Amino acid sequence: MKDKIHPKYYHDTRVICSCGNIFTTGSTKKELKVEVCSQCHPFFTGERRVLDTTGRVERFKRRYKVKD
Numbered sequence: 001m002k003d004k005i006h007p008k009y010y011h012d013t014r015v016i017c018s019c020g021n022i023f024t025t026g027s028t029k030k031e032l033k034v035e036v037c038s039q040c041h042p043f044f045t046g047e048r049r050v051l052d053t054t055g056r057v058e059r060f061k062r063r064y065k066v067k068d
Contacts, residue, residue, distance in 0.1 A: 013027040017037035 007028040009026060009028055010030050011026050013025050013030060013032060014022060015025055015032045015034060015037070016022050017040060018033075018035050019037065019040035021037050021039040023037075
């Protein structure tokens, strides 16, 4: 294997979620920003909600006139 081709690995990477949760993990980046983590993801929380960051759900409802 070739030497010095791998990126630097950080054992103390901070992960910041949009819900405010902060935790540490290992990664090749010093800080990561994510939209969904295990504290706010519907699969882990048991909540049923739609995560919409770009307006796709509203655009779908307008296009097909879907009623809630």
